[in-house]
Structure formats: structure tokens, C-alpha cells
Amino acid sequence: xxxxxxxxxxxxxxxxxxxxxxxxxxxxxxxxxxxxxxxxxxxxxxxxxxxxxxxxxxxxxxxxxxxxxxxxxxxxxxxxxxxxxxxxxxxxxxxxxxxxxxxxxxxxxxx
Amino acid sequence: xxxxxxxxxxxxxxxxxxxxxxxxxxxxxxxxxxxxxxxxxxxxxxxxxxxxxxxxxxxxxxxxxxxxxxxxxxxxxxxxxxxxxxxxxxxxxxxxxxxxxxxxxxxxxxxxxxxxx
Numbered sequence: 001x002x003x004x005x006x007x008x009x010x011x012x013x014x015x016x017x018x019x020x021x022x023x024x025x026x027x028x029x030x031x032x033x034x035x036x037x038x039x040x041x042x043x044x045x046x047x048x049x050x051x052x053x054x055x056x057x058x059x060x061x062x063x064x065x066x067x068x069x070x071x072x073x074x075x076x077x078x079x080x081x082x083x084x085x086x087x088x089x090x091x092x093x094x095x096x097x098x099x100x101x102x103x104x105x106x107x108x109x110x111x
Numbered sequence: 112x113x114x115x116x117x118x119x120x121x122x123x124x125x126x127x128x129x130x131x132x133x134x135x136x137x138x139x140x141x142x143x144x145x146x147x148x149x150x151x152x153x154x155x156x157x158x159x160x161x162x163x164x165x166x167x168x169x170x171x172x173x174x175x176x177x178x179x180x181x182x183x184x185x186x187x188x189x190x191x192x193x194x195x196x197x198x199x200x201x202x203x204x205x206x207x208x209x210x211x212x213x214x215x216x217x218x219x220x221x222x223x224x225x226x227x228x
Binding site for chain 1: 115142144146151152153154155156159161167169170201203215216217218219220221222
């Protein structure tokens, strides 16, 4: 079974701080990796998708990087805002058709 | 575009009852997925489909059946509900095609909260 780990499980930061969320996976032969945010009681919203051939993707204040050799991806959030408070999930796809999800990091940005 | 929609949003069942969850997408995606989300367990894949008329088992398929009679719809059935199936169920869809453009990005529905008593 493929393992995807997200540490820490919870993170609290003051508004304006830059922060990094981590995602680790056990098998480096990934097809792609996707980052999501989930607000309480809601579905998942796609943030960034990184293909295995890419090193990073950027969207606004978000930057996701991928290092297959070390089995890691990071999601960098610049100048955090209270509206960024949510749970952030990463999902890894291998060459089959299944995605494997981490259990998420719950982020709280304090005004 | 509505994206991915799920029906119903909430449901309470008694043990042994049956029900069907409906997922619909209007993005012409080939692939569709059913997940369940439980506290501390993350999202786990129940079944998925790679096209109309196809289905395949995911990580936790026992107790569930699925059908994909139309490309835009993916149904999840519980024939005899058990308390262990109390969960939040999410449907997702994705495009799969040549090249990198939009390939494999999953889009999720809002979820169905199911309680089995």
C-alpha cells in the first residue's frame, strides 16, 4: 500500500507569515501530485497539479515543488491571510489509476 | 458549468437499508471516482471508472457497488448499509488525454454525509 504523509497535522501562524506545508510519499515512481484545500464541511478544491516531469508549479501566492528522489513535495504559501485557513491535502498518483491521499494539514491563520 | 454535483447532501439510514448516491459531471471527463473520508484516515478510493460502461475496485470496495451507464453519471450503491459505512462520500472526475494540458487533475463534488444507525 502506498503511503502519503503530511506533517504537521496542524499549524497555526500569524497573518502575513510565509509558511511551508509538507507531503512525503514512499514510492518515487509517481505520475503526478495534486494539492487541494478543504474548508470545513465542504468538498476539495484543486490548488496545483505537478506532473512527474515538472519541478514546481505556481499560482498566485502558492508555489508547489516536487522532489521525486527524496519523496517530497512542499506547498509554499506567501503572505498568509485568514482566508487561507483550511485543511490542505496532497494526493499522489502512480502509474495506475488510483490517487493516494495524505491525512492533511489543518492551517489556522490568526489575524 | 456546474462541475461535479452529488445527490443527496445528507442521508440517515438504518442498518440493512439500501440507497444509491448519484454523482454527475458536466465537464465531459472520462474518469470518475468515489471516495470516502473518515477522521484520521484521509480519503480512500472505493471504486472508479475509466469510461462509460466500465468500473474497477479501489482500496475499500467491500459493501459497495457502482455503475456508469452514462458518461456524465457515476452511481454508488449500498445494498445493506452497516454502521461502519457512516462517512462522508465524495465523487470526483478527471480528464485523461495526451500531453500535460489538464491531464489527471481531479475535480471534486461537495460530498454526501451519510449516517447509518
